[in-house]
Ligand SMILES: Cc1cc2nc3c(=O)[nH]c(=O)nc-3n(C[C@H](O)[C@H](O)[C@H](O)COP(=O)(O)OP(=O)(O)OC[C@H]3O[C@@H](n4cnc5c(N)ncnc54)[C@H](O)[C@@H]3O)c2cc1C
């Protein structure tokens with residue numbers, strides 16, 4: 001039977017969660033197509049606050065990577081906006097003129113940030129806080145500017161302000177009300193919060209209405225309605241969101257504030273549903289994930305034709321994600337004739353608790369300074385518990401007694417609706433030992449992460465004496481409870497030689513592994529058995545399989561190697577000829593000093609490489625990318641050393657060898673450092689009669705200055721040290737861990753001691769040389785093998801952006 005066509009507009013948290021739920025129920029029923037305006041796979045928007053505060057990185061907030069779409073046969077059009085829906089013919093049109101038919105359609109277009117309609121709001125330096133690009137913009141501004149103003153003293157504004165403080169900016173927060181978070185807190189808690197944040201360095205302008213953004217083109221400051229002015233280089237508007245309903249409205253789908261849906265998330269048009277922040281249910285629109293995920297569950301059952309529970313609406317609860325500040329609020333928060341409260345205020349500890357009671361039932365709560373009881377209280381609010389139940393357990397204050405007293409039906413993870421019973425059952429039946437594993441199996445703590453401490457308490461309670469030693473262990477993925485070090489040790493000890501064998505012998509809980517463990521195991525096996533191990537191409541990401549970089553439009557980019565960034569007329573002629581012959585759309589000189597050819601069709605790749613007759617630059621690989629060099633002593637009047645010669649020697653020696661993540665090197669011939677050696681995984685700087693070697697630098701998202709490892713006299717010594725360093729990294733880093741992170745995790749001094757030991761250096765280089773001895777030029781191998789060409793490069797449509 002032909003599959004039904006299911007389309008999703010909006011690749012965000014709510015829509016994709018609904019698809020996940022559908023796949024759980026009926027993985028084969030639909031042919032799924034997803035459109036997303038943002039050029040990213042589905043990511044955890046909630047964690048943007050933590051990215052800004054430096055607690056996590058953009059790389060780490062992906063919920064479902066490109067491979068997930070492929071593995072589930074989902075066609076993803078990312079970076080593509082749907083502009084029209086023909087609801088009669090059931091066809092969607094996008095801004096690239098793509099037309100896609102559907103049988104069922106889900107609208108999950110989320111919200112758009114509200115920008116105050118004031119003079120100057122369009123100036124350079126004004127931003128919202130909604131997506132990855134906003135976050136990157138703030139990080140970028142913090143590098144050059146000092147003063148930030150955040151308009152909005154609600155959750156989002158305060159999280160943005162804390163992030164900007166962490167980025168080294170001075171931060172003013174402007175808020176219309178007289179106290180902070182006035183929609184979630186009462187004045188007592190709001191003022192306590194203000195004092196705490198002031199002690200962290202935030203400055204507040206309360207009861208102020210912003211009237212104008214000052215400056216000619218760039219932001220220079222703000223003027224308030226009372227005439228007061230403050231200076232600012234960056235203005236963040238965090239004043240609210242509005243449901244993104246333009247598309248629905250234009251296409252005749254009934255809309256009020258949001259897209260109007262019934263209790264099964266059906267809109268007013270046949271076969272069209274809506275979930276997420278864009279949906280309006282019983283006159284409510286929601287701006288937190290817990291209700292949106294509930295909606296997704298209800299809709300998944302509906303679309304799969306199952307009789308399920310209807311969506312009845314949700315009780316909202318919030319937690320502020322600012323380190324050092326514990327704030328919780330749920331349900332109603334203000335007293336009136338019928339609603340009374342129990343309050344506890346401890347000025348000494350800085351804690352405050354208010355529990356609301358309406359008609360003898362728990363109806364709301366505000367906690368400040370100590371939020372351990374938040375989940376208990378939320379459960380009681382959700383089930384409309386009698387006040388006597390609260391009085392029985394709520395005042396003990398002991399977290400372990402709170403966990404013990406929780407019933408198995410009580411919700412632990414509010415975002416994902418996971419109960420204590422779900423977690424205990426998963427721990428007991430699957431032998432889980434860490435929070436990460438619980439997250440993988442149950443979804444608990446997968447979104448805002450606020451329930452992590454409680455999940456930890458449940459683990460502790462369930463595991464008893466086994467808890468402490470096991471909980472610190474991080475498994476390599478949710479298919480196993482083993483950590484990276486344990487897997488590597490087992491492979492060595494049991495002499496395991498294939499990924500399947502590793503999974504079988506070490507008791508993986510999935511039959512095929514996942515997109516996280518498969519490439520990692522392939523790497524570890526290759527590192528441990530460099531000569532015997534046959535690389536498993538199918539375990540690699542698509543770029544590494546095809547030895548080219550897939551681009552947003554599904555074509556590829558090709559980068560031939562130019563050792564040390566040096567080229568010659570013959571190579572340039574070959575590149576020019578290939579560019580003409582294969583209709584290359586863009587020729588670009590890269591930051592790594594070589595030439596990138598964009599827009600090559602997949603089936604042309606083997607002949608492009610044959611015509612180029614140059615080695616691969618491995619611009620796609622987890623290996624040495626480039627060795628950037630400065631011009632050095634031969635031409636530069638400051639040069640003290642032959643930087644180009646050393647750069648070429650390093651690149652020729654270490655090219656192609658597999659590493660946990662990409663590796664970049666640079667050689668500069670004097671401390672002016674034109675090759676930027678200070679931000680490379682390995683950077684070399686010439687000083688009078690010697691070379692300084694720096695390690696662990698990074699110029700990307702984890703900007704990190706490399707640290708001076710040692711100073712040596714000759715180029716041969718540099719190569720020997722570099723070899724030992726590279727092999728030690730290969731042997732001890734986690735797969736996908738850059739050297740900048742590895743150096744911090746393992747410790748610079750530990751690495752320095754190992755590399756400083758002559759005997760260890762020799763042994764490390766011997767093992768590296770063994771690995772290098774079997775390497776082959778991949779493009780040459782493909783040109784010479786018809787079988788690889790037919791297997792990999794025949795005309796098969798690869799979805800755009802399908803690589804990690
Ligand atoms: C910084 C920050 C912190 C937050 N913290 C919390 C928190 O602690 N707890 C909590 O519960 N919630 C929090 N939230 C809110 C939470 O992230 C949102 O409720 C949730 O992401 C909404 O999911 P959604 O799928 O409805 O919308 P979105 O995640 O916004 O997804 C909608 C997607 O649809 C795309 N789209 C729109 N129109 C089109 C179109 N025509 N064609 C193609 N694509 C389209 C958009 O580009 C977007 O990617 C936070 C939000 C932010 C920004």
Ligand code: SF4
Nearest residue numbers: 630636639670673674
């Ligand atoms: S790093 Fe020094 S030697 Fe190299 S190009 Fe710059 S100034 Fe010249």
